[in-house]
Amino acid sequence: MNVIDFEFRKEVLQHNASLSYCFQCSTCSSACPMALLTNGKYNPRKIIEEAILGFHEKLIEQQDPSPWLCSTCQKCVELCPQKVELTEIFTLIKNKCFEKGRVPEAFIAQGKAILDNGIAIPYSKSILSRREKLGLPVITNAPLDELKKIFHRTQFDKKLATGGGES
Ligand code: SF4
Numbered sequence: 001m002n003v004i005d006f007e008f009r010k011e012v013l014q015h016n017a018s019l020s021y022c023f024q025c026s027t028c029s030s031a032c033p034m035a036l037l038t039n040g041k042y043n044p045r046k047i048i049e050e051a052i053l054g055f056h057e058k059l060i061e062q063q064d065p066s067p068w069l070c071s072t073c074q075k076c077v078e079l080c081p082q083k084v085e086l087t088e089i090f091t092l093i094k095n096k097c098f099e100k101g102r103v104p105e106a107f108i109a110q111g112k113a114i115l116d117n118g119i120a121i122p123y124s125k126s127i128l129s130r131r132e133k134l135g136l137p138v139i140t141n142a143p144l145d146e147l148k149k150i151f152h153r154t155q156f157d158k159k160l161a162t163g164g165g166e167s
């Protein structure tokens with residue numbers, strides 16, 4: 001049985017007030033590529049409903065469905081007739097899962113790649129040479145020194161080392 005966590009409910013609504021405008025029309029779920037790929041198991045409309053209701057246990061502890069399935073393509077946000085900022089709440093949910101150390105290994109690896117290279121998916125030599133042949137512009141990575149300062153201030157580096165959880 002789902003239990004309402006009133007503190008979580010308050011936090012979610014304070015985080016993004018647009019959620020309260022959701023009238024559960026399902027336009028987001030109809031357009032979501034992940035809903036299609038998972039036969040509706042991943043359902044943004046339902047996640048929004050459960051977030052508004054404050055179902056902390058289901059969304060954060062059980063991760064049912066996994067919030068990491070959302071690719072942040074923003075299709076749901078573009079089409080929502082009520083201008084609900086769905087991905088904002090999905091990011092809050094992911095951040096809360098991260099703080100509990102409940103993150104798929106692939107995301108930890110991407111975080112580490114950003115920490116080391118300033119980019120989530122570093123370019124291989126062959127990609128760079130193909131880009132050059134095609135006359136594409138030279139890629140400049142984000143300034144690593146600046147990123148490291150942000151990672152340090154936000155303790156992202158420390159959290160990554162512990163798989164997202166408390167050390
Ligand atoms: S499209 Fe917008 S209003 Fe409709 S269910 Fe999704 S979030 Fe709610």
Ligand code: SF4
Pocket residue numbers: 028031032033034035044069070071072073074075076077086087
């Ligand atoms: S942003 Fe996430 S929830 Fe929204 S349509 Fe894309 S994959 Fe689906």
